[in-house]
Amino acid sequence: MSVTKDQPNVIVFFTDQQRMDTTGVHGNPLGLTPHFDRIAREGTHLYNTFTCQPVCGPARSCLQTGMYATTTGCYRNEIPLPPDRRTLAHYFNEAGYQTGYIGKWHLAEHEPVPPEERGGYDYWLAANLLELSSDAYSTVLYDNACNEVKLPGYRVDAQTDAAIRYIDRHQEQPFFLFLSYIEPHHQNHTDNYPAPDGYEDMFTDRWTPPDLKALGGSHAQHLGGYYGMVKRLDEALGRLLDALKSLDLTENTIILFTSDHGNHFKTRNGEYKRTAHDSSIRIPAALYGPGFMQGGQIREMVSLLDFTPTLLDAAGIQVPAEMQGHSLMPLVQRAPTQWPDEIFLQISESQVGRAIRTKRWKYSVTAPSLDGWNAPSSTHYVETMLYDLQADPYELTNLAGIESYREIADELKLRLITRMIEAGEEAPIIDSAEPRSAGQRRVSIEELRLKL
Template sequence: MTEKLNVIVFFTDQQRWDTTGAHGNPLGLTPHFDRMARAGTHLFNTFTCQPVCGPARSCLQTGLYATASGCYRNGIPLPPGSRTLAHYFKDAGYATGYIGKWHLAAHEPVPQEERGGYEEWLAANLLEFSSDAYDTVLYDNDNREVKLPGYRVDAQTDAAIRYIDRHRDDPFFLFLSYLEPHHQNHTDNYPAPDGYEEMYAGKWMPPDLQALGGTAPQHLGGYCGMVKRLDEALGRLLDCLKSLNLQQRTLVLFTSDHGCHFKTRNSEYKRSCHESSIRIPCAMTGPDWLNGGQIRELVSLIDLPPTLLDAADIPVPAHMQGRSVMPLIRREKSERRSEVFVQISESQVARAIRTDRWKYAIHAPERSGWNDAGADRYEEQFLYDLHADPHELTNLIGMDSYEAVTEQLRQRLIARMMEAGEQAPVIVPAVSRAGGQRCASIAERRADISNGPVPRC
């Protein structure tokens, strides 16, 4: 590259992957994201490594798993001296800016020493408490309260466009962190722009929510309206880059911290191993050399920090625990990525591994997810066959016909825990139960038939 690559992270909060047309949503919520996915790089199978706000953000800022950084639950600020993306980009000669929700500090407003090294600041630690949908309040570099006009998504986007215009001649790294489509905590609702909820209420519903209900009938219309406005903001941002002739020297990454299961898997919206909690949208656009088409390899949120640095030709620190996806985008080598690892905290101490086909999860019922980052003893909790049951409606854990699969996944999960810096735990197998006609493959079923009476159908 002859000039530095600008980098913008367009970061949403609690957005499911299947809100996008690129993943089959029929409501037309995300035409701009879908265009990014078609023309740029679509990381089709992307997953968070921690399905809760603060810990996921710590992973994305530091490139470390939440247990390694110490930010394993909400309310734990980044430790003093933590190196974030802002530090690496600043050291490489970039202006750095942060707009929106931070959720990695101990104070509100966030003092300079708790801002992760970002130079230009217009943010709130807990945006859901400092603002409302039409009452956007952020804090500037001097911790002065700044009230921005308009719907909250639009207010932040306006601020981002002003930042880009000010730095049009500088290499810059901008982290644009929205609250939407997260719920508004004090009312427990999803406040879309006026008129938007009505467009989507009672329309298409993802199959897991159709089966399990939860609060989706009440909340999905507003949630979809928020997603729609976010996508319109993405379009405005891309228009800004085009108008300033910055498209070919600016990488834009769109992703989210975690998904939303609408109180179908526990008593709130995330903090579970299920696809609805952990699978997120992710796409990049930028210079032509950065556009790699659709990539089906499994990618974790922990892989995105080294990816951004690699794309900007900044050395990736050896201590970062993810792997850049740039070799996949550049088609430099074939690299098999067959699993992602998830740490779950707050509601429980749990771990999970997600492969192309399987979801395997364990938990430590004697430990508090708030007080304990991990455990030395876990029990098996879930096993899902995602090929046969993509909406995770039938838990196979303990079925005798899946013992071999479970044992393999158990060992793979332990290996991933150790790679993340955890000690190898004891995992207590689930109580065995008859699988009936259920088995992992037709070959196994044939073997069962050859060894005894043909099962009834």
């Protein structure tokens, strides 16, 4: 396929474990993200964006391929992406783009990652497990020849410097750059959130999201450092935008900003994600650049899986029929489209779980007899969660089993089974939660008539 300089460059600015409410456009009052807030306002803000798998490796497999984790086979961490799975890099390579990957990969079997495990990317400056190969002020990546490269500065800045160098060297031909940060993920071996020096103190005990305030967890220890990492990421986004402007590339470069999953700070289980709660699955997202300017705020439910076909579509590359996500371009262009009314979620490692999330309801099931590490799916589940997000946006009261909500749960059960079948799974049996009463909690006739 021939290419021209008029084809848009594409950059994915990918953070790790970032809650959507770290951003100003989602109500955070601390001014952490002025650059993200600007591209969301000037470009297209995807207000209701959710991961399709709240753990690192599986989420990355979904974004790289446009397929569910059970389809790629990477349903949990430590399963490498099969070599026959085509990624964003393959499609952009075939369209004549230069492709580059900088940062955390988490889809390989070896470290350093050999060429055959790099998902087709031409330029490589990455580590499979960046959280293990590096620390906040000790950034170690590996180049195309598998040589260790230690970059100076705080880790976010070191990766951003490398990205700016890549952009500067690849101006003459359209490029696709996937810039994958580890921040604001915790540093595994110390279980803390190492912000740049001085940044943690700036944000400690400043503002706590209502779910964390109600449930506790580890936020008192970790939130200041977490916010400091988010602040530095946003400053990195600003530097990247400045670099594009100085090279006259702004008007011809698409930027996707998003994350792999959120962070519930040990409020829902013994770690930070792997549950169906919004704190674990809802993520910030915006698209900026040609085709997305003045796109406004899109309120439809968007999955991480939808970004793969969207980036191809926006670059004029045909979207493969086997992709299980949907291009967002009809929504951005306000064209008539039948968009899904819910998000479908697969959960692994902590459980074998499935869930759907509509604008009002959250419904989740688990396979009680299976281990989430060893089993990718099940044919038998039990209801575990039902939340009314209109009355309970922070998911503090689980309605599963309450008799007056049985009709709603049954409708959501059918919708979940439909989505599981569409994702390539076998239709399961889902046992209802043990019935219980709950005093004044009732569902009105008017509510039952409304679309869920």
